[in-house]
Amino acid sequence: MFGLRGHQRTIALMAGGIVVNLLSAGAHAVPLPDTKPPLSAEDYREALKKQPEFPGAAKYHFGHKKTPAKTKPLSFGSYARGCVAGAVSIPKDGENWQVMRLSRNRNWGHPVLIDFLKRLAADAPDLGWNGLLVGDLSQPRGGPMLTGHASHQIGLDADIWLRQMPNTRFSAKQRESESAISMLNGNLSKPGADRRVNPKRWTDAHAKLIRRAAQDDGVARIFVNPTIKKALCEFETGDRDWLRKVRPWWGHHYHFHVRMACPEGGAQCKNQAVPPAGDGCGKELTYWLSDAPWVPKKPKPGEKPKPRKPKPPLAVADLPNSCATVLRTE
Numbered sequence: 001m002f003g004l005r006g007h008q009r010t011i012a013l014m015a016g017g018i019v020v021n022l023l024s025a026g027a028h029a030v031p032l033p034d035t036k037p038p039l040s041a042e043d044y045r046e047a048l049k050k051q052p053e054f055p056g057a058a059k060y061h062f063g064h065k066k067t068p069a070k071t072k073p074l075s076f077g078s079y080a081r082g083c084v085a086g087a088v089s090i091p092k093d094g095e096n097w098q099v100m101r102l103s104r105n106r107n108w109g110h111p112v113l114i115d116f117l118k119r120l121a122a123d124a125p126d127l128g129w130n131g132l133l134v135g136d137l138s139q140p141r142g143g144p145m146l147t148g149h150a151s152h153q154i155g156l157d158a159d160i161w162l163r164q165m166p167n168t169r170f171s172a173k174q175r176e177s178e179s180a181i182s183m184l185n186g187n188l189s190k191p192g193a194d195r196r197v198n199p200k201r202w203t204d205a206h207a208k209l210i211r212r213a214a215q216d217d218g219v220a221r222i223f224v225n226p227t228i229k230k231a232l233c234e235f236e237t238g239d240r241d242w243l244r245k246v247r248p249w250w251g252h253h254y255h256f257h258v259r260m261a262c263p264e265g266g267a268q269c270k271n272q273a274v275p276p277a278g279d280g281c282g283k284e285l286t287y288w289l290s291d292a293p294w295v296p297k298k299p300k301p302g303e304k305p306k307p308r309k310p311k312p313p314l315a316v317a318d319l320p321n322s323c324a325t326v327l328r329t330e
């Protein structure tokens with residue numbers, strides 16, 4: 001479906017003074033936008049070495065857009081295969097939030113995401129949480145990124161640090177260098193590891209903040225480390241409905257990841273299937289907390305480990321057709 005088979009096309013791309021001819025193929029004949037990426041010749045060669053298909057990769061185009069497409073806000077495609085038009089940025093400072101890692105220029109999202117973050121920040125002090133430290137949202141036009149994150153592509157995902165905002169404002173430099181705080185209590189990949197949150201770091205305020213986020217009508221899912229899901233399952237003594245939205249996943253012990261549902265009227269935005277019924281505190285979580293997902297299996301005698309084939313990066317043609325237009329729109 002998305003394979004690079006079918007017919008071929010030749011793309012000549014000018015970048016940092018180098019002309020690159022790239023043979024690639026696409027089942028959907030969406031012409032690549034004519035962009036001249038602002039990379040130095042040296043950076044370009046480096047990138048090319050790491051990824052021979054680099055010039056055709058969607059992350060290359062989306063990763064260099066500095067501004068949003070100025071249209072009405074629309075998300076196209078799915079969270080890990082799409083883009084966003086008309087994105088807005090969350091201001092780097094609000095009364096109850098500070099945006100971190102500003103140099104990444106990933107503080108963009110569909111207005112429904114930005115509105116949600118403002119709502120949550122406003123509620124934070126009442127929950128015993130001083131304010132939000134906001135991590136990555138999306139790039140100005142969403143899409144795949146040059147580094148990190150498979151999702152965060154359609155302006156509806158946000159990472160929020162599991163660390164409270166301090167009373168003072170971080171300087172621009174501190175926003176690059178300050179560390180997030182892990183909730184883990186040790187190495188999860190040790191056989192028989194104690195897979196619980198660190199009781200010295202985890203507080204009820206953490207739980208209340210995630211609960212408030214999950215109770216927001218616009219939120220579809222929240223991803224947290226399985227150890228955190230466990231802590232939340234133990235924390236809630238009343239209505240457990242919100243726990244359904246909180247899904248255990250790899251990583252996510254320095255931050256939690258909020259995913260908004262597709263906004264109304266966005267016909268080309270693809271929601272994920274709703275999470276399975278129930279609070280998710282049973283069998284599935286028990287599995288996540290067992291050795292099985294974490295402890296690498298020993299190869300049987302004589303068995304050679306299979307080398308993992310890296311997935312080719314998404315091409316612009318792999319995204320919804322509208323994303324090529326989003327790249328071209330000023």
Ligand SMILES: [Zn+2]
Pocket residue numbers: 152157158159257
């Ligand atoms: Zn995330």
